[in-house]
Amino acid sequence: MTQPERLAIAMDWGGTWMRVAVVDWSGAIRWHKRRNNPKDKGKDSLLAAGLELLRQAVGACSSHPVAGIGLAIAGPVDAEAGALSGSPQFPALEGVPLKALWEPELGLPIFLGNDANLAALGEYHHGAGQAVTDDEGQLVRTLVYATVSTGIGGGVVDRGELLLGAHGLAAEIGHMAIDWRPDAPPCFCGSQGCLESIASGTAIARAARQRRLEPRWRHSTSLSGLAEEAVTAPAVFQAAQAGDLLASQMVEEVVQALSVGLASVLHLYDPDLLVLGGGVTQGLADLAKLPEIQRRMRVRVMSDGYRQCPLVPAKLGDNVGLVGAACLVWQRLDAR
Ligand SMILES: [Zn+2]
Structure with missing residues (x-):
């Protein structure tokens, strides 16, 4: 039996x-x-x-x-x-x-x-990580996963093992600072200018609520017509899709912030697969922005080894x- x-x-x-x-x-x-x-x-x-x-x-x-x-x-x-x-x-x-x-x-x-x-x-063993990375059938060795959602988190798996760090705190990609200026947006972690404080869903909603009130946008953006709580990251993506100038500019800034942040991730971990998940990633994918993030990321990296790393959406969803x-x-x- x-x-x-x-x-x-x-x-x-x-x-x-x-x-x-x-x-x-x-x-x-x-x-x-x-x-x-x-x-x-x-x-x-x-x-x-x-x-x-x-x-x-x-x-x-x-x-x-x-x-x-x-x-x-x-x-x-x-x-x-x-x-x-x-x-x-x-x-x-x-x-x-x-x-x-x-x-x-x-x-x-x-x-x-x-x-x-x-x-x-999960993505390494049962999702995007099951793809082969070259013509010789080489499986993924080092996978970096970043979730761009309400917040931004990350994880690194190297040859099947999670990189934990000394205290289990490694790969906090969201709190990598990408804006050092004194007026950079504050982050809940206590710092400012973190990737999360610029490109997370929470950050996009917060910035949209502020910027729609600026004199140059107040009468021109469709976001002005929404109730405060309706100004969310999905609403910004939807407005960008419809051609709204403020929303399009904000999406452009998110694309740039992620390109800069993810180029650093390539330099730090040298992955052969970079996987993006989360609701903001979905919004960017719907606007066909993932190839643009990959292109800008590649412009910033030091050598061909980094440039070969594909950027793909997560496969396992919720x-x-x-x-x-x-x-x-x-x-x-x-x-x-
Ligand atoms: Zn932070």
Whole structure:
């Protein structure tokens, strides 16, 4: 009789919702469920909601043995302590040892990672990273994933291994400063001029809300007709699509900021594949701007090795964090 297949449980925990899934070895999602975070965002209610969702996932595995649980969490994670470390999304969970709390409750090993890092791992093993990079059938060696969304995060996978850094904080691409001037936009991290403070969805919306009030744009941009909360990054992309001059100029600035930032990423990590995900990437792709980002990025790099790196959209969509969290389980258990 063959053994029942082992499955992994994955959780993707963002600022507004949590999702859990049962994932098999091939990266396929067998079952999933999503719920909003409790409104009060308090420690006890967040922990209770997370644990309850994980229990449901364990139940959904029925007769299959569960190898372990991977948690992809928004914000910096101390993987060794199994706790969050300075996440702006979860101030109530700062330093809470999720691994130590939940392992005895669920009777399964738990592994934590930053969501963008794990997304990189997911794309490497089951997404864009499965493409070959040259005529000889060479598989991707070094993949950099950047999510350009509400914020900007990143992850680096080199020959199958995540680059974590000494504290699990490596590859914070969004907080690479690209504007040093004293009036550069402020960033939530406390610095200013970070890529995230210029090219993230939050930054685009903030800049559009300010700039539509400027005398030169007030009467000419369609963004002036929108209510404050309707001025979002998707609204800016839509206006650019319709030929709005302010929105087009803003998209041009985002393209330039990403080109400059990603050229630095090429110099730092020397990837043979650069993968872009997230809602802002989707908006730029809809405007056919990804080739332009790649062209400008290539103009800025030092040698041909960097120029050969393709820039491609992510393949796993909303599932990327879940698939990556499952990869972490397989990888950690293998390494034991
Ligand atoms: Zn920053």
